[in-house]
Amino acid sequence: MLDPSFTASLAALLPASSLLTATEDTRPYECDGLTLYRELPAAVVLPETEDQVVRILQLCHAARVPVVARGAGTSLSGGSLPVAGGVVLSLAKFRRIVAIDPLTRTAVVEPGVRNLAISDAASAYGLFYAPDPSSQIACSIGGNVAENAGGVHCLKYGLTVHNVRKVRAVLVTGEIVEFGADALDAPGYDLLALVTGSEGLLAVITRITVKLLPKPQLAQVALAAFNDVEKAGAAVGAIIGAGIIPGGLEMMDQPATRAVEQFVHADYPLDAAAVLLVEADGTPEEVAAEMDEIRAVLTASGATEIRVSENEDQRLLYWSGRKAAFPAVGRISPDYYCIDGTIPRGALPRVLAQIETWSHQYGLPCANVFHAGDGNLHPLILFDANKPGDKERTVEFGDRILELCIEVGGTVTGEHGVGIEKIRGMCVQFPPAALERFLGIKRAFDERGLLNPGKGVPTLARCAEFGAMHVHAGALPHPELPRF
Amino acid sequence: MAEAALAELQERVRAAAAARRPLRIRGGGTKDFYGRALAGDVLDTRALAGIVAYEPTELVVTARAGTPLAEIEDALAARGQMLAFEPPHHGIGTTLGGVVAAGFSGPRRASAGAARDFVLGVRIVDGSGEALAFGGRVIKNVAGFDVSRLMCGALGTLGVLTEVSLKCVPRPKVETTRVVECDAGEAIRRVNEWGAKPLPISATCHHAGRLWLRLSGAAAAVQSAAGTIGGSEVDGSAQWDGLRDQAHDFFAAACEGRATLWRLSVSSTAPWSDFGGDMLVEWGGALRWLVPRAPVDAEALRAWAQRHGGHATLFRGPDKSAGAFQPLSPAVLGLHQRLKAVFDPQGVLNRGRLYAEF
Numbered sequence: 001m002l003d004p005s006f007t008a009s010l011a012a013l014l015p016a017s018s019l020l021t022a023t024e025d026t027r028p029y030e031c032d033g034l035t036l037y038r039e040l041p042a043a044v045v046l047p048e049t050e051d052q053v054v055r056i057l058q059l060c061h062a063a064r065v066p067v068v069a070r071g072a073g074t075s076l077s078g079g080s081l082p083v084a085g086g087v088v089l090s091l092a093k094f095r096r097i098v099a100i101d102p103l104t105r106t107a108v109v110e111p112g113v114r115n116l117a118i119s120d121a122a123s124a125y126g127l128f129y130a131p132d133p134s135s136q137i138a139c140s141i142g143g144n145v146a147e148n149a150g151g152v153h154c155l156k157y158g159l160t161v162h163n164v165r166k167v168r169a170v171l172v173t174g175e176i177v178e179f180g181a182d183a184l185d186a187p188g189y190d191l192l193a194l195v196t197g198s199e200g201l202l203a204v205i206t207r208i209t210v211k212l213l214p215k216p217q218l219a220q221v222a223l224a225a226f227n228d229v230e231k232a233g234a235a236v237g238a239i240i241g242a243g244i245i246p247g248g249l250e251m252m253d254q255p256a257t258r259a260v261e262q263f264v265h266a267d268y269p270l271d272a273a274a275v276l277l278v279e280a281d282g283t284p285e286e287v288a289a290e291m292d293e294i295r296a297v298l299t300a301s302g303a304t305e306i307r308v309s310e311n312e313d314q315r316l317l318y319w320s321g322r323k324a325a326f327p328a329v330g331r332i333s334p335d336y337y338c339i340d341g342t343i344p345r346g347a348l349p350r351v352l353a354q355i356e357t358w359s360h361q362y363g364l365p366c367a368n369v370f371h372a373g374d375g376n377l378h379p380l381i382l383f384d385a386n387k388p389g390d391k392e393r394t395v396e397f398g399d400r401i402l403e404l405c406i407e408v409g410g411t412v413t414g415e416h417g418v419g420i421e422k423i424r425g426m427c428v429q430f431p432p433a434a435l436e437r438f439l440g441i442k443r444a445f446d447e448r449g450l451l452n453p454g455k456g457v458p459t460l461a462r463c464a465e466f467g468a469m470h471v472h473a474g475a476l477p478h479p480e481l482p483r484f
Numbered sequence: 485m486a487e488a489a490l491a492e493l494q495e496r497v498r499a500a501a502a503a504r505r506p507l508r509i510r511g512g513g514t515k516d517f518y519g520r521a522l523a524g525d526v527l528d529t530r531a532l533a534g535i536v537a538y539e540p541t542e543l544v545v546t547a548r549a550g551t552p553l554a555e556i557e558d559a560l561a562a563r564g565q566m567l568a569f570e571p572p573h574h575g576i577g578t579t580l581g582g583v584v585a586a587g588f589s590g591p592r593r594a595s596a597g598a599a600r601d602f603v604l605g606v607r608i609v610d611g612s613g614e615a616l617a618f619g620g621r622v623i624k625n626v627a628g629f630d631v632s633r634l635m636c637g638a639l640g641t642l643g644v645l646t647e648v649s650l651k652c653v654p655r656p657k658v659e660t661t662r663v664v665e666c667d668a669g670e671a672i673r674r675v676n677e678w679g680a681k682p683l684p685i686s687a688t689c690h691h692a693g694r695l696w697l698r699l700s701g702a703a704a705a706v707q708s709a710a711g712t713i714g715g716s717e718v719d720g721s722a723q724w725d726g727l728r729d730q731a732h733d734f735f736a737a738a739c740e741g742r743a744t745l746w747r748l749s750v751s752s753t754a755p756w757s758d759f760g761g762d763m764l765v766e767w768g769g770a771l772r773w774l775v776p777r778a779p780v781d782a783e784a785l786r787a788w789a790q791r792h793g794g795h796a797t798l799f800r801g802p803d804k805s806a807g808a809f810q811p812l813s814p815a816v817l818g819l820h821q822r823l824k825a826v827f828d829p830q831g832v833l834n835r836g837r838l839y840a841e842f
Contacts, residue, residue, distance in 0.1 A: 104676070177816055182751040184598065184771070188812050189637070190634055217682060240543060243564050243657070245653065344539075346539065418627055
């Protein structure tokens, strides 16, 4: 419960429609894209101006009330899960595209603008915004910056951090700051990189300048089938080893292709153990030359079938399966849990084999989709939340996959963020000294710990509670034992 | 060997912290000219040398910070790869750690990205002597704050880099250089217009009435772009290497200490402005070098750069009383000071090299 005088102060600076306190109004904010976790906020504020954001933060700072900034609420890691007794600060009303400059190839946008809306608006100038998380129809650019979102084209075009020039933000004390510049660099520390992916722990972003790229004239995708997952993994390495950086390089295993085929009918080869999607983009001459090379490498790597899209409809059809992987799995299973580990690509066969073994042990089917080009694995664990014990076993299975990612030299999150979900994984991935520096960074921006508390970085006390341990140099003691 | 060197380095930092005695971190010593005045006992990083891991198909190279940059570039070239940000060698013996600490990028920066865009992970010894690792050897990693990129350009004030993992990329299949005769204003207009088209321009430079453009990529794309751009084909390798390393004639007087060199990092469309001296424009218009004929008003120059979305650095010069870097806003300076206190509580690492306040 909030102090009535605090609520009255909020009400004094916001129109009535921008302050929600009744349970029926705050209920839609109780969770984000990760519905495993829910918490009702004490209030939701929807400011329309930066000045209102400043005043809200000043009030919360003075009264020591936690604040969780929220964009479209599509986080898959519970990044915008409310804090009990705290305020949710929705940036949903910050939805203006302020300017598009075709010469500098930048767009200035407010944080509530949808990712895809930027590319739509830039399209008139032959430009686009490259990072394309699969939620791009719904997710907001502010959330993309907070999570350093990726997408299927980031091997070639980079993550959010590579495509943002400048952010304007409000510190919890109400001070307005700018990180980055309209130039290609800024003086002092790279605070733009630090705030990108900081999961709302450091500041509330109110304006973003993103980089736009010229739209490639043409894109073509090759769909290759393999009778063995290991061969498909090796083909990915062979493509990159041949000096090709495809626009997209994705892999799906058989459970995944079977799930999506029922859903989108993209004519995927269902007998294949794994399917690769390899996209070439650029000028027609470039695409033709690159596709020839890709085809040669895929053939040499043992592909049993290669199809190359002959027109844009066919290209979109081949991609539709990959892009619809999550909803397709959602259709064949009451619930699913998406994992987001990154591994060195060479470790793929070992990791997939281990996931399959665990899948049998836990009795939980698992479909794998993989941003193969950049080593980002998304196992989708299928479960039924209404079955007693299923949810707990799913979380345990997921944690073991993430521990394995760390063990092979990877990380617990490639693009979805730590949020609330991977707090335990952070205790395993980082030793206390590194976590202390993260907490120090947090204090440097937010001494009272009010911005999105409990997310992103665990306190050492929480790690001790979990009994989670940092694994030194990949030597996991008793790897056969279930943990957590 | 490397472990002993690391332990010794940690010991030096711990002792310095205990005595609050400043350390001046030094690799190849090719960037002593850069930043504010040097202070403290030299901490040499060159014993921490060698490539730790390089797997071309993973697109990642990991090397100790004291490794000569040239050694890393040779290893990558042998496998048809390169560092896309084209790091400068400001002299013989430039180390990986120095390039990353300074955050320097070469002519390819506008098209390929900056040093910070390719840093995947670092190992550091912070100001309390603790060895820490951030980021990793994978391309996508959002676990924890991005301390690796924070270290890039921090000039060693937050930690001594001991190991860096970088993303590498395949070398372009074809590279060619065109020269077009035009004045600077026209050059800035043209490179911005071309930049908005899908042309494989990997570097630009305007100086003394000539606009140089490098095209990199697939043969067909380079050939068709050359037709769009016009001008004449020249051998550009000496030009681009000279720009990258500041070995080009334009920089000679400043490198020899006979002149001052200003670096103006601004919006690529900032108008051409004559500051009374020789100027060279890179990075599609976004980077402008100035060697003034007479001493300039630093404040006015910084105000101009800020008006055009950027900042001005006194890059080389015998007199740095105007400060090397653009002053920060009070709120941002406060963040810098608090971050410095987290990583270097005793303030011993490259104290004052970046800003006088820390």
